[in-house]
Amino acid sequence: xxxxxxxxxxxxxxxxxxxxxxxxxxxxxxxxxxxxxxxxxxxxxxxxxxxxxxxxxxxxxxxxxxxxxxxxxxxxxxxxxxxxxxxxxxxxxxxxxxxxxxxxxxxxxxxxxxxxxxxxxxxxxxxxxxxxxxxxxx
Amino acid sequence: xxxxxxxxxxxxxxxxxxxxxxxxxxxxxxxxxxxxxxxxxxxxxxxxxxxxxxxxxxxxxxxxxxxxxxxxxxxxxxxxxxxxxxxxxxxxxxxxxxxxxxxxxxxxxxxxxxxxxxxxxxxxxxxxxxxxxxxxxxxxxxxxxxxxxxxxxxxxxxxxxxxxxxxxxxxxxxxxxxxxxxxxxxxxxxxxxxxxxxxxxxxxxxxxxxxxxxxxxxxxxxxxxxxxxxxxxxxxxxxxxxxxxxxxxxxxxxxxxxxxxxxxxxxxxxxxxxxxxxxxxxxxxxxxxxxxxxxxxxxxxxxxxxxxxxxxxxxxxxxxxxxxxxxxxxxxxxxxxxxxxxxxxxxxxxxxxxxxxxxxxxxxxxxxxxxxxxxxxxxx
Numbered sequence: 001x002x003x004x005x006x007x008x009x010x011x012x013x014x015x016x017x018x019x020x021x022x023x024x025x026x027x028x029x030x031x032x033x034x035x036x037x038x039x040x041x042x043x044x045x046x047x048x049x050x051x052x053x054x055x056x057x058x059x060x061x062x063x064x065x066x067x068x069x070x071x072x073x074x075x076x077x078x079x080x081x082x083x084x085x086x087x088x089x090x091x092x093x094x095x096x097x098x099x100x101x102x103x104x105x106x107x108x109x110x111x112x113x114x115x116x117x118x119x120x121x122x123x124x125x126x127x128x129x130x131x132x133x134x135x136x137x138x
Numbered sequence: 139x140x141x142x143x144x145x146x147x148x149x150x151x152x153x154x155x156x157x158x159x160x161x162x163x164x165x166x167x168x169x170x171x172x173x174x175x176x177x178x179x180x181x182x183x184x185x186x187x188x189x190x191x192x193x194x195x196x197x198x199x200x201x202x203x204x205x206x207x208x209x210x211x212x213x214x215x216x217x218x219x220x221x222x223x224x225x226x227x228x229x230x231x232x233x234x235x236x237x238x239x240x241x242x243x244x245x246x247x248x249x250x251x252x253x254x255x256x257x258x259x260x261x262x263x264x265x266x267x268x269x270x271x272x273x274x275x276x277x278x279x280x281x282x283x284x285x286x287x288x289x290x291x292x293x294x295x296x297x298x299x300x301x302x303x304x305x306x307x308x309x310x311x312x313x314x315x316x317x318x319x320x321x322x323x324x325x326x327x328x329x330x331x332x333x334x335x336x337x338x339x340x341x342x343x344x345x346x347x348x349x350x351x352x353x354x355x356x357x358x359x360x361x362x363x364x365x366x367x368x369x370x371x372x373x374x375x376x377x378x379x380x381x382x383x384x385x386x387x388x389x390x391x392x393x394x395x396x397x398x399x400x401x402x403x404x405x406x407x408x409x410x411x412x413x414x415x416x417x418x419x420x421x422x423x424x425x426x427x428x429x430x431x432x433x434x435x436x437x438x439x440x441x442x443x444x445x446x447x448x449x450x451x452x453x454x455x456x457x458x459x460x461x462x463x464x465x466x467x468x469x470x471x472x473x474x475x476x477x478x479x480x481x482x483x484x485x486x487x488x489x490x491x492x493x494x495x496x497x498x499x500x501x502x503x504x505x506x507x508x509x510x511x512x513x514x515x516x517x518x
Contacts, residue, residue, distance in 0.1 A: 003271060004259060004264070004268050006259055006265035006266070008260070008265065009260050038382070063386065064283070064285035066281055066334075067330075068273060068276075068332050069332060070273065070276075070331060070332075072273055075271065076271075077271040080330075083271055083272050083281065085282075085381045085386070093382065094381060095266060095272075095281075095379070096270055110285065125269075127269055127270075
């Protein structure tokens with residue numbers, strides 16, 4: 001069984017269209033310039049509905065994580081694997097996985113620079129994952 | 139609200155606790171409720187307010203034969219019962235009802251009469267957390283702690299020590315699930331669940347329940363048990379997604395809820411004789427001690443290491459053994475409240491001498507919600 005995949009809603013469709021197009025799309029408030037994630041059609045800081053979608057740099061740092069060790073049958077995951085919170089260069093944080101990197105405390109160093117890669121999981125969904133910065137182009 | 143206007147006049151847990159494969163969730167609510175009604179010398183006909191989480195208050199009221207004029211189904215996770223106490227106090231004070239029953243029952247281990255919760259793939263969690271492989275609380279509630287450890291220099295030994303001290307308390311409690319002493323090495327040597335969390339840093343999964351009855355302080359003196367007074371209450375929520383906490387090293391919901399409860403009670407930290415902090419995992423008491431203001435930022439690991447929360451320490455904490463060693467059905471907040479009541483009644487298995495003020499602090503979801511209740515053995 002593959003990993004569980006998201007089902008976009010009208011408010012998040014642009015994000016998932018973006019990952020399929022190779023872009024990590026965030027939103028910025030036109031009134032207060034706040035950059036935020038997850039998507040919604042208004043600013044969570046000032047409640048303005050004047051918000052714009054833009055492509056983020058894809059740069060991030062490793063903010064925190066755990067390494068899951070228990071058996072995870074039929075989940076699409078092979079333990080041990082890390083579940084990570086990354087902090088995007090633009091400010092917001094998101095949950096993700098770190099790929100192209102041993103899933104060990106020695107290799108996963110907090111604040112290490114990361115860059116986004118997009119993993120095609122279905123025709124509809126490409127998940128944003130992160131790898132150590134400076135990796136080869138996919 | 140003025141401190142001491144409302145009192146807890148009934149408190150009890152389920153007859154059995156731990157593994158109860160022959161009792162359903164709804165009956166665990168009822169078993170706890172019947173024990174609590176007996177504790178207060180009341181019958182269902184005396185109850186006109188019902189609050190619960192996990193089950194619907196409709197089901198609990200009907201099952202017990204209660205006709206309420208006030209119900210509360212607030213369900214924000216394991217601290218819901220702290221919020222119920224707060225809401226019940228306001229409802230009684232404003233005359234919406236007179237005598238409130240708060241129930242909890244959960245077949246966490248045996249899953250008898252319990253539904254399986256699945257997160258919709260279109261929910262925010264379903265879109266932005268679940269696809270990355272978290273397997274429930276052991277991989278979500280624990281996510282912030284490496285950030286805390288790096289920022290404040292908390293060691294794995296000091297994290298493990300939280301479980302060691304609580305096991306000492308559990309050793310004095312005949313109802314606790316795990317009572318044998320453990321060492322820091324035992325904790326660090328136990329099976330890895332989700333690095334840096336080993337098995338003994340994670341709560342139990344057990345079956346059980348508990349209930350409370352609240353009424354006005356004027357009526358409280360007519361009940362058989364020594365009343366326990368509600369001095370202050372607080373509640374808040376932050377986020378349904380742990381990845382979206384404002385700061386992974388501190389809980390906004392904890393800070394808001396705690397401040398409200400302390401301000402309403404009009405107490406200082408020095409006034410607190412006994413403390414319960416919901417401990418689903420070993421880092422929760424560390425966050426709780428700091429976010430409630432008992433110690434400064436980054437100081438809680440040392441505070442526990444120096445045995446301040448152990449027996450004989452100046453702030454006995456989680457004296458039932460906590461979710462790590464006493465029991466954890468899934469929504470543990472009720473058991474924290476039960477232990478606070480026992481301590482203030484003077485009947486706890488590991489009794490804190492002369493405990494007059496107790497704080498019960500709860501968490502809901504993964505740092506999603508919080509409720510704080512300050513209780514006292516006397517009206518101030």
